[in-house]
Structure formats: structure tokens, C-alpha cells
Amino acid sequence: MPWPVEVQARIDQALAALPKDFAPRTRHYDGRDHKPAAGHDESPYAPAGARPNYTNRLILETSPYLRQHAHNPVDWRPWGPEAFAEARALGRPIFLSVGYATCHWCHVMEAESFEDPATAYTLNSLYIPIKVDREERPDVDAVYMAAVQRLTGSGGWPMSVWIAPGLATSGAVHGVPYFGGTYFPPVTRGRQQGFGVLLQKMAEQYAEDPSGIADQGGRLVAAVRSSLAAGRAGQLAATTATDAVAAVVGGQYDRAHGGLRRAPKFPSQMPISLLLRHHLRTGDVASKTMAAETFAKMAAGGMYDQVGGGFHRYSTDERWFAPHFEKMLYDQALITFAGLDVLQATDDAEVRRVIRETLDYVLRELRGDEGAMRSATDADSEGREGLYFLWTVQELEEVLGAKEGQFVASVTGAVATGNFEGRNILYRSRRLAEVAEAEGASVTSTAARLRADFDRLRVVRDRRVPPLMDDKILASWNGLAISALARAGFVLDEPRYTAAAVRAGRFVLDRMRSGGRLLRVWHGGKARINGFLDDYAFLIQGFLDVLETTGDPFWLGAALQLQRDQDRLFADGQHGGYFATASDNEALIARERPDYDGAEPSGNSVAALNLVRIAAMTGDPRWSEAAESTLRGFGQRLTKAPMALTDMLVAVEAVHAPMREVVLVRPAGSDEGAFAPFLAALRGRFLPHRVLLRAEEGAGLAALAALAPIAEGKVARGGKVTAYVCIHGSCRLPTTDPKVMVAQVEAKPAAP
Numbered sequence: 001m002p003w004p005v006e007v008q009a010r011i012d013q014a015l016a017a018l019p020k021d022f023a024p025r026t027r028h029y030d031g032r033d034h035k036p037a038a039g040h041d042e043s044p045y046a047p048a049g050a051r052p053n054y055t056n057r058l059i060l061e062t063s064p065y066l067r068q069h070a071h072n073p074v075d076w077r078p079w080g081p082e083a084f085a086e087a088r089a090l091g092r093p094i095f096l097s098v099g100y101a102t103c104h105w106c107h108v109m110e111a112e113s114f115e116d117p118a119t120a121y122t123l124n125s126l127y128i129p130i131k132v133d134r135e136e137r138p139d140v141d142a143v144y145m146a147a148v149q150r151l152t153g154s155g156g157w158p159m160s161v162w163i164a165p166g167l168a169t170s171g172a173v174h175g176v177p178y179f180g181g182t183y184f185p186p187v188t189r190g191r192q193q194g195f196g197v198l199l200q201k202m203a204e205q206y207a208e209d210p211s212g213i214a215d216q217g218g219r220l221v222a223a224v225r226s227s228l229a230a231g232r233a234g235q236l237a238a239t240t241a242t243d244a245v246a247a248v249v250g251g252q253y254d255r256a257h258g259g260l261r262r263a264p265k266f267p268s269q270m271p272i273s274l275l276l277r278h279h280l281r282t283g284d285v286a287s288k289t290m291a292a293e294t295f296a297k298m299a300a301g302g303m304y305d306q307v308g309g310g311f312h313r314y315s316t317d318e319r320w321f322a323p324h325f326e327k328m329l330y331d332q333a334l335i336t337f338a339g340l341d342v343l344q345a346t347d348d349a350e351v352r353r354v355i356r357e358t359l360d361y362v363l364r365e366l367r368g369d370e371g372a373m374r375s376a377t378d379a380d381s382e383g384r385e386g387l388y389f390l391w392t393v394q395e396l397e398e399v400l401g402a403k404e405g406q407f408v409a410s411v412t413g414a415v416a417t418g419n420f421e422g423r424n425i426l427y428r429s430r431r432l433a434e435v436a437e438a439e440g441a442s443v444t445s446t447a448a449r450l451r452a453d454f455d456r457l458r459v460v461r462d463r464r465v466p467p468l469m470d471d472k473i474l475a476s477w478n479g480l481a482i483s484a485l486a487r488a489g490f491v492l493d494e495p496r497y498t499a500a501a502v503r504a505g506r507f508v509l510d511r512m513r514s515g516g517r518l519l520r521v522w523h524g525g526k527a528r529i530n531g532f533l534d535d536y537a538f539l540i541q542g543f544l545d546v547l548e549t550t551g552d553p554f555w556l557g558a559a560l561q562l563q564r565d566q567d568r569l570f571a572d573g574q575h576g577g578y579f580a581t582a583s584d585n586e587a588l589i590a591r592e593r594p595d596y597d598g599a600e601p602s603g604n605s606v607a608a609l610n611l612v613r614i615a616a617m618t619g620d621p622r623w624s625e626a627a628e629s630t631l632r633g634f635g636q637r638l639t640k641a642p643m644a645l646t647d648m649l650v651a652v653e654a655v656h657a658p659m660r661e662v663v664l665v666r667p668a669g670s671d672e673g674a675f676a677p678f679l680a681a682l683r684g685r686f687l688p689h690r691v692l693l694r695a696e697e698g699a700g701l702a703a704l705a706a707l708a709p710i711a712e713g714k715v716a717r718g719g720k721v722t723a724y725v726c727i728h729g730s731c732r733l734p735t736t737d738p739k740v741m742v743a744q745v746e747a748k749p750a751a752p
Contacts, residue, residue, distance in 0.1 A: 007057065014059045021048040026071035027115055028053035042383040044111060058131060062524040064470050065101035065133040069110065073120035076131045079140055084175060087128040087165035093206040093213075094163040094175055095127040095199070096144060100135050101470035102326045102378040104385055105183045106158040112186040113195045119186065122196065126203040128165070135375065135474060136521050138532055139581045143590045146224045148180035156182040160195075162202045164214045176217030176589065178206075221589045228592040233575050234635025236628055237652050239281065241642040245271060246278045246287050248643055253290050254318065258297030263318040265303075267311065267331065268599050270294045271646035272338035276345050277653045277688060288345060295342045298335070299354040302425035305389065306412060307454045307461060308365070309357030311335050313379075321427060322420060325379035325386040325467070330600050332362050333480035340484075340491050344686035350432065352492065353447065359488055362481065363500055368473065370511070371503035372522065373481045378468035388467050390423035391457070399460050400453055408453050411435055473522040475512055475531055478504055479538030480600075486545035491683050498549050505546055508539060509558060518562065533580045533594065533603035536566040540610045544617075544691075551672075551694040553704045556617065560707065563614060566607065567626070576633025577604045595637050597647040604630065605647035612651050616659040616691045619710040619729050627655065650688075657689035660745050661726040664694035665701060667716040674721050681738035687745050 003011070027034050029050040046052065052071040059070035061078055069076055077083035087094050097114075099106035113119045123129045134141035134157065141159070149155045159182055163175035179202050187194035193201075206213050249271070254261040259270045272291040279288040298304060301320030303312050311331050312323035339355045342348065366373045381388040393416050397405030413419055413429030436446040482501045489498030511527060512519045518531035518539070540559045547555035569582040572593055580592040580603060594602035611627035614620075631638070631652060638645055638652065662682070666674040675694055682692065693708055695701040697716050705712040710729060716722050720736040725744035732744045 003057075010060055011055055011057065015055060023048045024050060024052040024071045025068050026052050026054065027111075028071070028073065028117075033117070044107065044383065062472075062526075062528070063101075063133040063136050063521075064468075064472055064523070065099060065103075065106075065135070066131055068101060069114065069131055072110065072114045073117050073124075074114050074129050075120075075124045076129050079130055079132050079137060083128055083130050084165050087175075090128070091210070092126065092128055092165075093178075093203065094165050095123060095129045096132065096159075096161040096163055097129070098132045098134050098141050098144065098159040098161070099157045100133060100376075101472075102328070102376040102468065103157050104324065104326070104379045105156075107378075107380060109158050109183050109195075113184070116186065119196055119199070122199045122203075126199065134159075135470075135472070136529060138534070139585065139588060139592070142580060142592045142594075143224060143228065143588050144177060144180070146227050146590070146592075147177040147220055148182070150220060150223050150227070151177075151180050152182075154182070158183055160184060162206075164206065164210060164217055166214070176214055176221055178202075178213045178217040178220070225590040228590045232636055233633045234639060236632050236655070237635055237638035237642075237649070239653060239656050241638050242274060242278050242649050242653060243282070245642050245646055245649060246275060246284065249275065249290060250286055257319050258290075258294035259318075259320070261318070264314050264316045264324075265318060265320060266314040266599060267298060267335055267338075268597070271649075273341045273688075274646050274649055274653070276341050276686065277650060279345070280686065280688070281653065281657075291338075292342050292346050292348070295339055295351060295354075296348075299350070300428035302420075302427040304354065304427075305361070306426045306428065307389070307457045309354075309361035310365075311358065322425060323386075325389055326376060328376045329362070329366055329373050329474075329477045330480050332358050332366075333477070333484040334600070336484040336488060340487050341686065341688070344491060344684070347684075349443075349447075355488060356492065356494075359485060359497055362485075363496075366481075367500070367504075368471065370507055371500070372473045372507040372511075373478050373504060375470040375472050375474055375477060377466070377470070381465050381467045386420075386425075387423075388461065388464050389425070390420065391426060392418065392423055395460075396457070399457055404453060408450070408457075411450065471523070473507075473512075475508055475518060475520050475522075475535040476538045476600075478508055479535070479540075479542040482508075482539070482542030483545045486542065486549040490549040490679070493680075493683060498546075501542070501546050502550065505539075505543060505555070505558075516565075518565070530582060530585070532582075533566070533570050533578050533607070534600070536562050536570070537578075537603045537606040537610060540566070541606050544610065544613050547617075548692045551675075553695070553707055556704075556707045559610075560614070560618075563610065572633065576629040576631075578607055578630070593633075595634055596644050601647035602645070604634065605645060605651065608648055608651035609654060612654045612659060613691050616661050617693060617708050617710070619661075619708070627651070631655065654689050658727055658749065660687075660690040661710055661724075661729075662690050662692045662741070662745060663711050663714050663724040663726070664692070664721060665711075665714045665716045665724070666694070666696050666721045667719050668697040670696065670716075670721075677738045678721060678723055678741060681742050682745075685742060685746075687742070690745050 023045045025044050026046055029046040029052050054071055054073045056076045058066040058076050132140050144161045145155045148159055161177050161180040163177050165175045184195040252260045259265045275287040275291040298320050303315045303320045303323040310327050313326040313328055314324050316322045336355055336358055339351055343351045368374055379385045393409050393414050396408050411430055412426040414424035418424050433443055436443045482504050485497040485501035512522050518535055519527040520529040520531045520535050540562045543555045543559040570578040572579055577593055580594050594604050596602055597605050608630045611623050615623035615627055664675055664678055693711055695704040714724050717734055722734045722736055723741035724734050725732045727749055735741055
């Protein structure tokens with residue numbers, strides 16, 4: 001079926017606008033097929049300047065993932081009413097493929113099936129094929145992933161869903177799923193049906209009985225709606241829910257390698273920050289040990305990039321050794337949160353090093369020219385997963401010299417035959433103290449020597465063909481990055497990180513809003529897609545962290561405005577908590593109320609702690625009520641399945657602690673440095689259940705008090721910086737002694 005004239009004109013215009021040295025991502029170019037259909041072990045890109053044989057509507061999109069598929073022979077459409085209307089008009093089902101730009105198995109399925117002309121012909125003639133970037137449209141991903149999980153018991157990406165588009169008279173974009181899965185091989189392999197066979201079979205089923213398919217799918221939709229609605233409201237969860245999590249983790253703890261006894265291992269499976277809060281409340285040494293050991297094992301393994309810093313997405317084995325080599329912005333932020341908590345609880349120099357290297361990687365490689373952070377880097381380069389990160393012993397010696405190359409090999413587990421597919425993943429095979437003793441050197445000098453060697457390796461590695469960069473900017477992930485940078489700026493007393501957090505926050509506020517609405521995605525010089533719950537919640541968290549790090553009340557004002565917008569657009573007034581999508585979002589088959597902390601925390605978990613912090617900062621009981629309403633909204637879930645919401649339990653711990661309000665006031669005319677002894681006292685201790693406000697007497701204090709009434713009436717006594725430590729507005733005696741301030745924060749409140 002030919003494209004409409006206006007679509008063809010836009011595609012022609014987009015092709016003409018490509019630079020002359022553009023390298024299309026396809027094996028079909030210059031009138032020929034140049035690679036076999038299973039050629040995913042080679043570079044997926046044609047030579048620069050090649051002319052692609054095929055171009056589809058995805059060239060009109062800005063998503064890096066969608067544009068990866070713009071030169072497939074499959075006639076992909078973006079998600080939208082036009083594609084659904086076409087499916088209804090032609091009486092065809094929809095084939096929905098969901099993935100993201102740095103997804104390895106998405107690339108494999110593309111090479112094997114979506115680049116295959118015969119498979120493309122089947123898709124184009126029997127279906128309306130739709131591509132979705134899950135990072136841009138988490139709402140679409142969530143509802144159809146729930147359907148796939150119901151159908152198969154598992155999920156993942158690429159996600160493949162067969163959809164009945166509904167009645168021809170319907171203008172909605174909420175087709176009914178009737179079959180689905182994740183990756184499918186091109187031909188049947190063992191018990192796994194081949195993709196080509198499934199395409200024929202599922203099209204025949206739809207053609208034979210479209211109404212029956214719709215009825216069958218309707219029952220699935222009802223189940224999806226039930227699962228995404230979250231559990232019913234209950235009582236405010238008690239800290240016994242955290243005790244239950246600590247017990248489960250203790251029973252499944254991998255004492256040899258850290259984390260839980262399983263493979264693969266994801267960082268998010270181990271609730272490090274919650275365990276440290278459990279230790280703080282109960283004194284349970286095991287919780288602290290599990291948290292600290294797990295972070296250390298992750299950082300010593302191949303999942304951590306020893307050369308360039310930053311963490312890969314997960315470990316494919318139980319040792320944190322062999323990673324899936326993607327690097328995601330959100331992982332860097334979330335692991336930094338955990339690391340900062342471990343650092344404050346242990347004062348471990350190696351943890352400090354890993355945090356710095358991780359954030360330096362983020363600023364060096366993920367930060368865009370305007371200050372916001374790009375999303376991710378791929379696992380693959382030159383058609384091979386992990387190739388960019390792997391080394392031979394010979395390469396180590398060529399870069400560092402024979403002696404130093406052998407030294408690095410001995411520390412990083414590199415061997416002549418390779419420890420991974422003939423090459424080497426570098427990991428810390430020996431403890432730093434052991435290496436220092438063997439070398440007759442100090443730990444400090446040995447650490448510096450290794451860092452210098454790794455820096456030299458990185459310079460050489462930078463000359464290799466790098467993995468693909470997904471350069472879109474997501475509001476939610478930038479919110480996490482802003483938090484990580486701001487918190488690290490405070491704990492490490494590092495102005496670079498604080499400045500980077502401020503700059504990224506300003507970018508989002510200045511460039512990613514329209515008509516008073518927060519937008520989710522920035523790419524190609526413009527922002528688009530109305531924000532989802534996690535965009536609002538993660539940014540509010542980030543702005544509160546910048547406030548506490550800088551003392552600038554501007555960030556409290558920005559956070560409060562976003563919180564009011566979040567309440568207006570997303571609140572579930574019946575059950576408590578928030579929906580993932582705004583009330584005016586397009587109608588899908590279900591509206592999710594997120595209740596699971598996975599690779600990223602749920603928007604509701606972050607929102608709950610935001611509300612607890614805002615209530616403490618402002619003293620306004622409305623925010624306290626909102627916080628408790630949110631937590632009660634997930635009360636049954638927290639009680640029956642606390643491992644599902646470990647991030648929300650951080651908010652539960654904060655409510656029951658309860659939160660301490662710390663206000664620092666410096667004398668009029670003094671400089672910011674007057675706060676230094678008080679800030680140093682706070683950054684050197686693990687004191688998670690506190691908020692921090694500070695201001696200079698006069699206009700600065702008045703500006704803060706206008707947003708945070710708990711600051712009103714506070715003065716700098718005797719011309720000295722004065723600390724006020726309060727709980728629910730009831731304050732201890734003001735003090736000018738940082739040690740007394742810390743003791744007041746640490747003191748347990750009197751029983752009611």
C-alpha cells in the first residue's frame with residue numbers, strides 16, 4: 001500500500017536533509033543486500049555516504065531507538081491514532097514491537113528478522129507494524145508488558161505483542177492484546193517457535209475469528225487493569241515491614257559474592273539503603289554488613305568499569321563478573337545513592353573512590369553540551385557485545401609497558417588466554433591492601449598507581465569504535481542524576497558535582513516545559529511528550545536535594561510547584577498515591593498506579609518520600625497528610641509483599657523515625673563559609689532522617705521562611721551560626737556547637 005502523498009513528501013525531505021556522510025543503520029544499501037540476515041555479529045551500519053534501499057516513517061521521529069529502525073524493510077509506524085485507524089480500515093491486526101536504543105537483544109531481533117526482506121514482507125502485508133521506544137512511552141510499555149507477563153509468566157525487551165485494533169468506528173488508541181512474548185528467533189529453535197511461523201499463525205487466527213480474538217483479549221485486558229491498579233488501601237505500614245525485608249535478604253544473601261544468591265544479578269535486587277536504615281533503627285550488624293559487602297563486591301567486579309568508571313547494567317553471573325555491557329544513566333544515579341549511604345555509614349575510602357569515578361564518568365561521557373545528561377550507551381560496538389571494554393594482556397603491555405602491564409593484569413584478573421571470549425574483562429581480582437603489601441607500598445600510593453594506569457588505558461580505549469550513545473534527555477533520569485550529583489556534592493564536599501546538578505536542573509526548567517507542563521523528552525533541539533509521574537517525582541526529589549546542598553530556596557519553590565502540578569494531574573483521590581499517567585493522557589487499555597520498585601524506583605515510592613521531606617521542610621500539615629495517604633494507599637502491598645516496594649519502605653522508615661528538621665542561621669553580613677563546621681558535621685555521619693535548610697539573617701531568611709515557615713523567627717544567637725533541630729515543629733534548644741547539633745539529630749525522640 002503506497003504512502004499518502006504528504007507522508008512521502010516528508011520522508012523525501014528527511015532523506016534529503018541527512019548529511020552526506022550519514023551511515024544508515026541497515027544491511028540494505030546502494031541497491032544490494034550486503035550481509036546475511038543473521039549478521040548481528042557484525043556492525044549494523046552501512047558505510048558513510050551509502051544510500052539505504054528502504055526508508056520508513058520512523059525517519060520522521062526524533063527517538064534514537066525509532067530512528068535505528070528507519071531503514072528496515074519493515075514499514076514501521078510510530079504509536080498513534082493513525083496506525084490504529086489504518087489497522088481498523090484494513091481489517092488487520094497490529095504487531096507492536098517495544099524496545100530501547102541500547103537493548104542488545106533488540107539489536108539481535110532487528111538483524112535476524114526486521115532486516116530480513118521476507119519477514120518484512122509478511123509483516124507489511126498481514127499487519128500494521130508499530131515501533132515504540134519504552135523510555136519515551138513508559139505508559140504503553142507498562143500496560144502491554146503486564147499483558148505479556150500475564151500470557152507468558154515473564155517479560156523483557158524486545159517486547160513483541162499481537163494486538164486486535166478494535167472497531168472501525170473507534171478512534172481510541174487502546175488495542176486489545178491477544179498474544180505476546182519477548183525475543184523470538186527467526187526460525188523455530190527447540191520449543192521456541194520461530195518468528196516467521198508465529199506471524200503467519202497469529203494473522204490466520206485473527207482473520208478467522210476477529211470477534212473471538214477481541215473477546216479473548218477483553219478478559220486479558222480486565223486482568224491487566226486489575227494488576228496495574230495496585231492493591232487496596234490499608235493502614236500505614238509499620239517498620240516491621242522493613243524487618244521482614246531484612247529477614248528475607250538475610251536468608252537469601254550470597255555470603256561469597258554479596259547480593260542475593262541468584263544469576264543474573266541486578267543492583268536493584270539488593271536494597272542497600274533500606275538495609276542501612278534498618279541497621280540504624282535496630283542496631284542489626286548483619287544488615288550493615290550485607291549492604292557494605294554487596295557494594296564492595298559490585299565495585300570490584302567486572303560489572304564496574306574499572307578503566308572508565310561507572311556501572312554496567314547487570315551481571316550475567318553470580319559473581320558480578322560478566323556484565324551486560326550497557327551503561328544506563330539511572331543506574332549510575334541509583335548506585336551512587338547507595339554508595340553515599342554506605343560511605344556515610346562506614347567512611348570507606350574505596351567507596352569514596354568508586355562514587356567519584358562513577359560521577360566523573362557521568363560528567364565526562366553522558367553530560368551534553370547544555371548540561372543535561374544523556375540516557376545510555378550500548379552494549380555493542382563493531383557488532384560485538386562488550387568489545388569496547390575488553391582487553392588482551394598483550395594490549396595492556398603495549399599501552400603500559402611489559403612490567404606495568406603485567407602488574408595491572410595481576411590485579412585485574414587478566415590472563416593470556418582471556419577470561420571472557422578470548423579477551424579479558426578487567427575486575428579487581430585482588431584486594432587493594434593485599435596488592436599494596438605485595439608491592440611493599442602504601443595503600444594510597446598503590447591506588448594512585450592503578451588509577452594512573454587505568455587513565456592511560458582509557459586514553460587508548462577512547463580511540464576505539466565506541467558503543468552507540470542514546471543521546472536523548474529524559475526528565476526522570478535527569479532528576480535521578482541531579483539527586484546523585486547534589487547529594488555527592490554535599491557528602492564529598494565537591495563543588496563540581498553541585499554545580500553540575502544546578503546546571504542540569506536549570507536545563508530541565510528552562511528547556512523542558514511548555515504551557516506550564518513538564519515535558520519528558522528532549523532530543524533534536526526540542527522537548528516533547530507530556531511528563532509522567534516518574535518525571536515529576538524524580539525531579540522533585542532532585543530539586544529537594546539541590547536545595548539541601550546549596551541552601552538556595554529557589555529549588556524549594558521549584559519543587560513545590562512541581563508537587564502541586566503532580567497532585568493536580570496524577571493523584572488517585574480514591575485510593576491514595578498517584579497514577580503513572582496524567583488525567584488528560586491518551587486512553588490506553590489500563591491506567592497504571594505503580595506499585596513495584598524494579599530497576600528504577602516506582603514514582604509512588606519516590607513521591608512518598610518527597611512528601612515526607614516537604615512536610616518536614618515546610619511544617620505544613622497538608623503535606624504530612626498527603627504523605628500518609630500515599631503510604632496508606634499501598635498499605636496492603638507493603639504488608640503482604642514488602643520486597644516489592646523496598647524504596648517506599650525508606651519513606652515508611654522516615655515517617656516513623658520521625659524526620660528531624662535542621663535549620664541553620666548565620667549572622668547578617670557573614671559569608672557562606674560560616675556554615676562549614678556544621679555542614680562538615682552532618683556530611684560525616686549517616687543521618688538519613690533529616691532535612692536541612694539554611695539562610696543568612698535578613699532577606700535570605702525571609703525568602704526561605706516564605707516557602708518554609710519552620711525557618712520563621714530563627715536567629716543567629718550571639719552573632720554565631722545557630723542550629724535549630726526540631727521534630728514536627730517542636731525544637732530542641734538552639735545551639736552554636738556542631739557536635740551538640742549532631743547529638744540532637746541522633747537522639748531518639750521521647751515516647752508520646
